[in-house]
Amino acid sequence: MSSAILHDAAVHGVEHHDAHHGEHHHTETFISKYVFSLDHKTISKQFLVTGIIWAIVGGLFSVIFRLQLGYPESTFPWLEDLLGHWAKGGKLQPEFYYALVTMHGTILVFFVLTAGLSGTFSNFLIPLQIGARDMASPLLNCMSYWFFFLASIIMAASLFVQTGPASGGWTIYPPLSALGDASSGSKIGMDLWLVSMAMFIVSSLLGGLNYITTVLNMRTKGMSMTRMPLTIWAFFFTAVLGVLSFPVLLSGAILLLFDRNLGTSFFLSDIVIAGKILPNEGGSAILFQHLFWFLGHPEVYIILLPAMGMSSEILSINSRKPIFGYMAMVGSMFAITVLAFLVWAHHMFVTGLNPFLGAVFVLLTLLIAIPSAIKVFNWLTTLWRANIRFTPAMMFAIGFVSLFISGGLTGIFLGNSSLDIHLHDTYFVIAHFHIVMGVASFFGMFAGVYHWFPKMFGRYLNNTLAYIHFWVTIVGAYCIFWPMHYEGFAGMPRRYYDYSNWESFKMFGGLNEFISFVSLIVFAAQLLFVMNFFYSIWKGRKVTTLNPWNANTLEWTTPIRPGHGNWPGEIPEVHRWAYDYAREGKNGEDFIPQDVPVGEEEEKH
Amino acid sequence: MKELFIVAIIAMVFVVIFQIAKASEYVSVLKGEDLARKQSNKINGFLLIVFLIVGLIGVWVCNEWFFKKTLFPQGSASVEGEKIDSMLYLTIAVTGIIFFITQILLFWFSFKYQEAQGKKAHFFAHSTKLELIWTTIPAIALTVLVAFGLMHWFKITGDPPSNAITVEITGHQFGWEVRYPGKDGILGKKDYKLYNSPTGNTLGVDFNDVNSNDDLHTTEMHLIKGTPVKLVINAQDVIHNVGLSHFRLKMDAVPGIPTTMWFTPKYTTAEMKVRTGNPNFVYEISCDQMCGSGHFSMRGVIVVEDEADYKKWIASQKPEYFTLFPAKDPTKTSVDTTVKLAVNTISVKK
Numbered sequence: 001m002s003s004a005i006l007h008d009a010a011v012h013g014v015e016h017h018d019a020h021h022g023e024h025h026h027t028e029t030f031i032s033k034y035v036f037s038l039d040h041k042t043i044s045k046q047f048l049v050t051g052i053i054w055a056i057v058g059g060l061f062s063v064i065f066r067l068q069l070g071y072p073e074s075t076f077p078w079l080e081d082l083l084g085h086w087a088k089g090g091k092l093q094p095e096f097y098y099a100l101v102t103m104h105g106t107i108l109v110f111f112v113l114t115a116g117l118s119g120t121f122s123n124f125l126i127p128l129q130i131g132a133r134d135m136a137s138p139l140l141n142c143m144s145y146w147f148f149f150l151a152s153i154i155m156a157a158s159l160f161v162q163t164g165p166a167s168g169g170w171t172i173y174p175p176l177s178a179l180g181d182a183s184s185g186s187k188i189g190m191d192l193w194l195v196s197m198a199m200f201i202v203s204s205l206l207g208g209l210n211y212i213t214t215v216l217n218m219r220t221k222g223m224s225m226t227r228m229p230l231t232i233w234a235f236f237f238t239a240v241l242g243v244l245s246f247p248v249l250l251s252g253a254i255l256l257l258f259d260r261n262l263g264t265s266f267f268l269s270d271i272v273i274a275g276k277i278l279p280n281e282g283g284s285a286i287l288f289q290h291l292f293w294f295l296g297h298p299e300v301y302i303i304l305l306p307a308m309g310m311s312s313e314i315l316s317i318n319s320r321k322p323i324f325g326y327m328a329m330v331g332s333m334f335a336i337t338v339l340a341f342l343v344w345a346h347h348m349f350v351t352g353l354n355p356f357l358g359a360v361f362v363l364l365t366l367l368i369a370i371p372s373a374i375k376v377f378n379w380l381t382t383l384w385r386a387n388i389r390f391t392p393a394m395m396f397a398i399g400f401v402s403l404f405i406s407g408g409l410t411g412i413f414l415g416n417s418s419l420d421i422h423l424h425d426t427y428f429v430i431a432h433f434h435i436v437m438g439v440a441s442f443f444g445m446f447a448g449v450y451h452w453f454p455k456m457f458g459r460y461l462n463n464t465l466a467y468i469h470f471w472v473t474i475v476g477a478y479c480i481f482w483p484m485h486y487e488g489f490a491g492m493p494r495r496y497y498d499y500s501n502w503e504s505f506k507m508f509g510g511l512n513e514f515i516s517f518v519s520l521i522v523f524a525a526q527l528l529f530v531m532n533f534f535y536s537i538w539k540g541r542k543v544t545t546l547n548p549w550n551a552n553t554l555e556w557t558t559p560i561r562p563g564h565g566n567w568p569g570e571i572p573e574v575h576r577w578a579y580d581y582a583r584e585g586k587n588g589e590d591f592i593p594q595d596v597p598v599g600e601e602e603e604k605h
Numbered sequence: 606m607k608e609l610f611i612v613a614i615i616a617m618v619f620v621v622i623f624q625i626a627k628a629s630e631y632v633s634v635l636k637g638e639d640l641a642r643k644q645s646n647k648i649n650g651f652l653l654i655v656f657l658i659v660g661l662i663g664v665w666v667c668n669e670w671f672f673k674k675t676l677f678p679q680g681s682a683s684v685e686g687e688k689i690d691s692m693l694y695l696t697i698a699v700t701g702i703i704f705f706i707t708q709i710l711l712f713w714f715s716f717k718y719q720e721a722q723g724k725k726a727h728f729f730a731h732s733t734k735l736e737l738i739w740t741t742i743p744a745i746a747l748t749v750l751v752a753f754g755l756m757h758w759f760k761i762t763g764d765p766p767s768n769a770i771t772v773e774i775t776g777h778q779f780g781w782e783v784r785y786p787g788k789d790g791i792l793g794k795k796d797y798k799l800y801n802s803p804t805g806n807t808l809g810v811d812f813n814d815v816n817s818n819d820d821l822h823t824t825e826m827h828l829i830k831g832t833p834v835k836l837v838i839n840a841q842d843v844i845h846n847v848g849l850s851h852f853r854l855k856m857d858a859v860p861g862i863p864t865t866m867w868f869t870p871k872y873t874t875a876e877m878k879v880r881t882g883n884p885n886f887v888y889e890i891s892c893d894q895m896c897g898s899g900h901f902s903m904r905g906v907i908v909v910e911d912e913a914d915y916k917k918w919i920a921s922q923k924p925e926y927f928t929l930f931p932a933k934d935p936t937k938t939s940v941d942t943t944v945k946l947a948v949n950t951i952s953v954k955k
């Protein structure tokens with residue numbers, strides 16, 4: 001059946017490739033081409049642009065609440081112009097501070113680093129790199145984006161309701177998130193958050209099922225699973241994680257909606273709030289945390305795996321060397337995927353969970369460090385005796401490895417329950433997950449954007465801006481998050497609006513000011529990237545060669561601006577793995593693309 | 606006006622950077638892209654090694670500045686926390702070694718193996734031996750960390766010693782309430798439905814339970830140096846967390862599910878003032894679980910003192926039962942009886 005589809009699509013692709021190269025006269029309207037497009041490449045750009053817009057919003061939120069943390073004594077009159085009564089007299093109000101913190105987390109974790117990252121690159125690269133005309137179901141793919149769009153609209157709307165958006169932290173633990181009396185953000189804002197997330201989960205499932213189906217069924221001739229680039233393996237495992245874990249969050253969200261609006265008691269028991277004795281009995285607030293983290297932890301890897309895959313690919317291409325230990329890389333990603341489901345309770349060591357259960361989770365959690373270590377050593381060995389080209393993508397890939405090491409090692413502290421007792425919910429945690437999941441994944445994403453931008457838009461990004469972007473971001477990220485470990489060692493709790501009344505935590509005023517100042521600069525550098533991005537789509541230097549990075553994978557065998565269907569003629573057949581670099585190619589090149597048949601004297605891979 | 610000015614300046618800076626970047630792109634096209642790439646390759650390779658060196662110095666400077674502000678120099682204020690501190694040092698040592706080795710290799714390789722004229726990368730795709738080495742070494746290191754970690758974990762989460770005193774702490778938006786079991790050593794029963802703010806029964810204590818009649822309800826927590834204490838932790842509205850950073854402990858307070866935690870204070874508050882060199886030192890209870898808009902202000906105070914001082918303090922506290930039902934207070938009996946007598950005499954006169 002799949003070959004029939006392939007054949008059909010091939011005919012389709014040929015039909016649509018007419019004489020005008022790069023300007024396909026489809027019988028399509030603007031709406032069907034750019035809005036409700038079925039082309040995976042257009043859908044991926046939709047995800048990317050939406051992700052960028054959300055990243056600006058989410059980043060801006062962090063700048064605003066960092067102003068409060070860095071300059072708690074100051075007032076900023078322009079904040080009142082921007083936020084109205086939420087910043088009365090130019091001073092951010094605590095309710096809104098918490099709303100900003102919550103929205104910053106929600107937006108960046110879900111809308112940017114899940115939809116924006118895996119939505120963009122899974123969509124863009126899976127068909128191109130496995131040699132398929134499009135996704136298994138272009139329609140579901142299109143719906144996946146539009147459900148994400150709907151989720152975005154609802155979440156954006158929640159920012160403007162009178163009682164404010166959700167403000168109980170991105171983890172929305174009940175009872176705080178269940179009771180409007182507990183926090184103004186737990187009124188209508190929380191309902192909107194839950195509905196938006198439900199839409200988001202639908203989007204993610206539609207996308208994920210599509211990615212899995214496509215990878216399993218639509219690989220071109222010769223593209224066995226073990227010849228797939230590591231990017232595809234990463235997107236595949238990411239999709240598996242998402243499909244198996246997001247439904248659990250959906251169930252949690254729905255039960256929470258019931259508790260909020262229908263008087264059920266799934267998560268509520270023994271509560272007196274605002275002087276009122278609530279009738280709810282027998283629920284468990286901890287149950288929600290299990291449901292949340294059963295997604296929440298795999299979510300970390302949903303964010304991280306695509307960044308790992310893309311960095312592996314980019315490191316290998318620009319080292320002009322095969323990725324070291326391909327099978328070990330696939331194996332370690334598989335191990336991470338399996339273990340990701342078995343470690344969620346390490347977020348709950350201090351909830352009063354059974355110590356024996358805690359011990360099991362310590363063991364499983366620290367096991368994840370082994371595949372992670374294997375990956376790091378393999379990346380390092382890939383660089384060893386290489387011939388490295390520092391393209392902007394390569395810089396970000398190297399930065400990714402550095403950040404992954406720094407942030408990954410602190411995970412060994414937090415995964416060990418006895419240390420977690422002290423470090424839990426302090427700035428140490430903030431430093432840890434921002435470095436390893438936030439900044440590292442962003443670096444993977446930037447690496448991907450810089451590397452595949454020529455394929456997406458047929459133009460290059462400006463290199464000078466790219467290098468400025470890289471250096472400001474990596475130096476800034478370390479300046480922001482490295483000192484936070486020390487605040488964590490001092491026991492400084494996260495999610496505090498003001499520390500000045502605390503004898504134990506008020507000695508970090510100067511440091512907080514420094515961090516806030518650096519975060520402003522880093523945010524500005526990101527805006528530089530955004531300018532570069534949009535400017536280069538229309539005005540960037542044009543790509544003139546089919547394969548600008550001398551890469552092996554199939555996407556570089558398509559025309560510079562591929563139409564719907566990707567290849568104008570036959571889909572190329574694959575004869576070798578994706579990493580034949582440092583080999584003697586034809587014309588003395590140092591690489592042999594995947595579609596080149598294996599020569600007589602060559603040993604097979 | 607000032608803001609507008611700042612925005613204008615920032616926009617100008619952006620435009621200038623942007624123009625310079627555009628110009629450098631034209632220059633590189635004129636120069637020949639290959640040559641431009643090689644030049645930028647050299648610059649970035651050099652910057653990577655500079656970043657490594659400056660970064661390592663930065664790590665050292667950061668430690669010089671901030672280590673003294675952490676809790677390490679003053680040591681753990683609880684006996685159990687010492688284990689956590691030693692565990693922290695061990696983990697810092699193990700991860701620190703890996704950190705320095707891998708980061709140095711990463712940037713050193715990047716610098717050393719940058720593209721050079723006529724050079725070709727070495728084809729080296731896999732080595733089972735190497736993979737085995739770097740699977741085994743982390744596995745051994747982690748086994749050690751897990752073993753020590755779990756040993757401490759089971760000690761800390763295990764049963765408290767038999768001489769431990771029991772204190773109950775209850776969190777609500779945004780403060781802490783403390784209850785002592787009184788002379789009988791048993792906390793009276795509670796039922797959240799008995800909560801009654803007007804009468805003052807804000808903890809929902811069941812005063813029909815005899816055990817509750819000698820319980821003390823305070824806002825400050827007093828503990829004895831050297832005597833283990835078991836905290837029984839409750840929450841009335843949302844999830845809170847009893848964060849005791851000086852004792853290296855924390856535990857969630859969950860509505861409907863009481864939790865416990867125990868520890869042995871090592872230093873009195875007065876001693877800590879000397880140890881930290883801070884005359885204003887207090888043991889603070891910080892709420893470490895996001896609980897609403899006043900989360901950052903949910904502060905409690907613990908006073909650790911000698912047994913004698915503690916006994917004096919306990920003796921000065923009056924059981925809540927007697928505060929809420931003054932009629933039952935034996936120390937007030939004289940007053941009460943006079944009232945009753947007066948009532949009696951009135952009725953007699955009638």
